Amino acid sequence: MENRHVVIIPIEIDEEKEASYLAAWQDAAEVMAAQPGFIRTYMFRTIVPGSKFPLVNVAEWESTRHWEEAMNVCPMMGQRIAVVHASNYEAIRTVLPTQSPSSGDGRMPAELSPVEARRRAENGQLTLVDVREDDEWAARHPAGAVHAALSTLPASLSDLPDGPLAFVCRTGNRSARGGMQAIRAGRSSVYSVAGGLEAWEAAELPVVLPGSEGAENNGDRVADAMHEG
Structure with a gap:
């Protein structure tokens, strides 16, 4: 060997x-x-x-x-x-290694446009979860999102609020993988934001920048969403 x-x-x-x-x-x-x-x-x-x-x-x-x-x-x-x-x-x-779509139950998360994901998040119909890494989150992230990095997502899935989840990353690749992990863990109504943060910003949807009003604390991650739920 x-x-x-x-x-x-x-x-x-x-x-x-x-x-x-x-x-x-x-x-x-x-x-x-x-x-x-x-x-x-x-x-x-x-x-x-x-x-x-x-x-x-x-x-x-x-x-x-x-x-x-x-x-x-x-x-x-x-x-x-x-x-x-x-x-x-x-x-x-x-x-970490990419999970093959054939592993687990093989289901992929449905896609939502950034505009639709934002609308549902604002209406309390889902939780928007940014799965990018800590430094990416700190640089900017979608307004209203909570943070759970893909590299630690298996351990933090149970901390996410109940109900529908929409995962977002930079371009849509990592969010799809995060959605697959959530589905394999038994979560239903799981989505991936099509095009990621790049599409979110192209649609002129709000983002949180360092030092801007209302910026979430990285250490809180999902705590705010859990309180709101």
């Missing part, structure tokens, strides 16, 4: 380009998560000021062969592989 293959990629990037890089990395990581042999991947941010490598990506694969085959699907161009000190970094993102 082959040993697990661990890839460590230090990333040298300017601070002003970090947000766009992380968005692109998230999309690429979700492609990798669907490949055979993928175990998990993490993104770490340095806690050491002035570090040459502000970000480090660590990916685990079942074998070197699986990793090499995945590189044909999503090559990491121009990135170096090296060893870094893990104690100098804190994890900021995690991507």
